[in-house]
Amino acid sequence: MRNKLWITSALLVVIALVLGACATPTAAPSAAPAAEPAASTDAGAECATKDPVTLQLKWVAQAQFAGYYAAQGEGFYDAQCLDVTINPGGPDIVPEQVVAGGQADFGINFVPSLLSAREQGTNLINIAQVFERSAMREISWKDTGIESPADLAGKKVAVWFGGNEFELLATLAKYGIDKDTGVELIQQPFDMNLLIERQVDAAAAMTYNELAQVLETPDQNGNLYTLDQLNIIDFNEEGTAMLQDGVFVTEEWLADAANQDIAERFLRASFQGWMFCRDNVEKCVDYVLEQGPALPRGHQTWMMNEVNKLIWPSTAGIGQMDAGLFTQTADIALQYGIIQNPPSEGAYVSDYAAAALEGIEGDTMGADYTPLEVQLTAGGQ
Numbered sequence: 463m464r465n466k467l468w469i470t471s472a473l474l475v476v477i478a479l480v481l482g483a484c485a486t487p488t489a490a491p492s493a494a495p496a497a498e499p500a501a502s503t504d505a506g507a508e509c510a511t512k513d514p515v516t517l518q519l520k521w522v523a524q525a526q527f528a529g530y531y532a533a534q535g536e537g538f539y540d541a542q543c544l545d546v547t548i549n550p551g552g553p554d555i556v557p558e559q560v561v562a563g564g565q566a567d568f569g570i571n572f573v574p575s576l577l578s579a580r581e582q583g584t585n586l587i588n589i590a591q592v593f594e595r596s597a598m599r600e601i602s603w604k605d606t607g608i609e610s611p612a613d614l615a616g617k618k619v620a621v622w623f624g625g626n627e628f629e630l631l632a633t634l635a636k637y638g639i640d641k642d643t644g645v646e647l648i649q650q651p652f653d654m655n656l657l658i659e660r661q662v663d664a665a666a667a668m669t670y671n672e673l674a675q676v677l678e679t680p681d682q683n684g685n686l687y688t689l690d691q692l693n694i695i696d697f698n699e700e701g702t703a704m705l706q707d708g709v710f711v712t713e714e715w716l717a718d719a720a721n722q723d724i725a726e727r728f729l730r731a732s733f734q735g736w737m738f739c740r741d742n743v744e745k746c747v748d749y750v751l752e753q754g755p756a757l758p759r760g761h762q763t764w765m766m767n768e769v770n771k772l773i774w775p776s777t778a779g780i781g782q783m784d785a786g787l788f789t790q791t792a793d794i795a796l797q798y799g800i801i802q803n804p805p806s807e808g809a810y811v812s813d814y815a816a817a818a819l820e821g822i823e824g825d826t827m828g829a830d831y832t833p834l835e836v837q838l839t840a841g842g843q
Contacts, residue, residue, distance in 0.1 A: 594784065619646065
């Protein structure tokens with residue numbers, strides 16, 4: 463299973479809806495002012511009743527969402543007087559549709575998918591940007607000599623279409639490589655066999671999933687492949703990354719003062735869950751495995767570590783939207799037809815995430831986070 467996060471699920475649906483003429487990128491809108499959040503519940507107080515809320519994930523239970531499972535397992539939601547139901551996603555579930563239809567209060571998905579849904583008339587709003595970095599990479603074998611995006615010219619380059627290709631396309635354009643004539647783009651299946659069998663020169667990989675799949679594969683001598691055998695193009699470093707997992711609600715839901723208070727409490731507990739996972743990787747893997755996912759412990763541990771790298775260190779505190787990265791994401795979305803018009807105002811607001819941070823003790827920026835050295839095994843066991 464993979465996080466076809468914005469690929470196999472949400473983006474596959476919404477890209478088809480909005481594919482059209484490209485327009486000139488413009489600056490992202492400023493965040494719409496939000497109503498003053500209601501006073502949050504004291505985490506130490508007894509809860510006379512708990513507010514029931516539902517969170518819709520974008521994919522199946524895996525360490526990509528460990529912070530929410532940890533918030534539930536460690537009692538952070540309980541302490542905020544919330545009774546939270548976490549619904550897994552899948553290839554046939556579009557979180558934007560679920561939240562817009564009232565089957566869930568909160569949703570998780572990539573920002574380009576949110577922008578597309580808004581353009582189609584769904585009044586969704588991002589209230590917390592949890593992942594500050596993109597997990598998308600383009601990887602190749604060291605002996606191919608592909609050390610930078612410029613070296614992709616004339617090569618066979620695999621990528622998932624249906625939404626995953628846009629960071630790659632933006633990078634090719636940055637280096638003056640025509641996507642139609644300057645490179646041979648190959649439709650990538652849901653595994654890494656094209657790369658492993660050397661049928662392509664480079665392939666797409668999420669750091670927390672497909673990269674691990676390659677490193678869990680034995681070579682002809684029975685030895686696992688290693689990172690030093692790979693070249694990795696990081697779209698974050700190229701300035702062509704797009705924002706991924708963010709938390710969203712509907713504007714109508716957020717207009718209710720009671721829900722504003724719930725949003726602040728939900729974010730506070732969720733952020734505490736992610737902080738717990740930053741400092742307790744193995745325990746958070748336990749919480750994920752309790753959900754019964756198909757991916758084994760070794761792979762989930764790798765995923766947890768890599769997901770932590772997407773969050774920590776946080777520039778301004780977990781959940782805060784980086785306006786520059788939002789603009790970058792919106793510009794690429796506009797350039798490649800994910801949206802046909804500049805994003806409308808109010809696509810995101812930071813008030814509730816900021817208020818949630820004020821009620822948390824500890825390092826909400828994670829400046830001292832040190833990634834673990836995770837030892838993979840064959841098959842990720």
